[in-house]
Amino acid sequence: MTVNIYTYSNYREYLKDFYSFKKQEKDGFTYARFSEAAKLGSPNYFKLIADGEKNLTSANIIKFTAALKLSDLESDYFEALVNFNQAKDFMEKEYYQKRLERIKGMTSGNFSSQKNLEEAEFESISNWTYHAVMILTNLADFRESPKWIAAKLYGLVTEDEAASILDRLMTLGLLKYDENGKVVQSFKQLKTNPELKKIGARLFYEGMFKRAIESFRLNKPDERELGAYMVGISEDQLPEIRRRVREFLAEINTLALENPKPERVYSFMFAGIPLSSNEEVKGDRPWH
Known part of the structure; x- marks a missing residue:
């Protein structure tokens, strides 16, 4: 048994039920231990929050x-629930x-239809082209043709490579044939451990950023969105910034999946x- 946060419309009620559940599940659980x-x-901060003080x-x-x-999704829900309950105006x-x-x-x-990739599986499809081909199968005009796939990917893969990609994705069970004989994704979403640090993750992101550079040559300005800010931050701001970035990207993903x-x-x-x-710099000397 667990306390399902998605059934709550008030985060304080969730916290109270969480505390009660923990007290029953584990001896010695206290507000102080949570803090x-x-x-x-x-x-006593937990109690002050739960009681609305x-x-x-x-x-x-x-x-x-x-x-x-x-979890990441539960954390997003909890954050939204807190802000919903504490909101000061209608908008x-x-x-x-x-x-x-x-x-x-x-x-x-559909959103529950996802697969968590193991590290070995992810490394075997660490090139961005595997993921692009999976998404291509969602297009209305998708054709199970290496020539068509190669052309759709701007010729950045050969026809032989496209055929090999299809074979690998089928073997891994990430693509399948539906009842009409059409190639489709087996899972709506693929997920990996956010802390994945193996070589596969490095190769995937290196490939994606190289592809982003290629967009200057392959795509018109109004087909892409690029921007950069250089800012000064402190270490204690980083977790909140990272959370907001993950949240924003998740919203884009949700919008696209709809x-x-x-x-x-x-x-x-x-x-x-x-x-x-x-790192601390030692032994510096004046400019002049």
């Missing part, structure tokens, strides 16, 4: 989701209500990379 796990200053801040939402041991409340509905939609129907008749395959990426080191 320690969440790295909160006050040992305090509101959760953005920084503490992150700490709560970690201590509650929520803000409506925005978060729609977000809650979208997230709940991802837990049922389209029953896709026409092209797109990749939306975000690159947040340190341009300066946080």
Whole structure:
């Protein structure tokens, strides 16, 4: 038994039920123990939030989701639920209500049809072209033809490579034939461990960024969206920034999956990379 967060419309009620469940499940679970796990200053902070005496801040939402041991999707739901309950005007409340509905939609129907790739599986299809071919099968005019696939991918793969990609995806069970004999995806979404650090992940992202560079040659400006900001941040801001990026990309993915008749395959990426080191510099000397 677990406490299903998706059944709640009030995060404080969820916290109360979570606490009751933990007390029954495990002896010794206390507010103080939760605060320690969440790295909160006050040992009674959980109770103050659950009882409505305090509101959760953005920084503490992150700490709560970690201590509650929520999945990425559950964390997104919890964050949206907190903001929905704490919203101060109708427009803000409506925005978060729609977000809650979208997230709940991802837990049922087509969105539950997903496969978590093991590291070995991911490494065997680490080239971006495998993933592009899988998405191509969703297009109305898709043809099980290496020549057609090669042309659709701007000739960046040969016909032999396209045939090999189809074979590999079929062998792995990631593509299949439907009742009409059409090649389709076996799963609506593929997911990997977000902490995947093996060589396959590196090759995948290297390939995607090389393909992004190719877009300057292959695509018109109005077919792509590129932008960059260089900003100064502190280390304690990074978890919140990363959470917002994941949330934004998940919303784009959800919006795209709602389209029953896709026409092209797109990749939306975000690159947040340190341009300066946080190592202490010793022995510096004046410019002049």
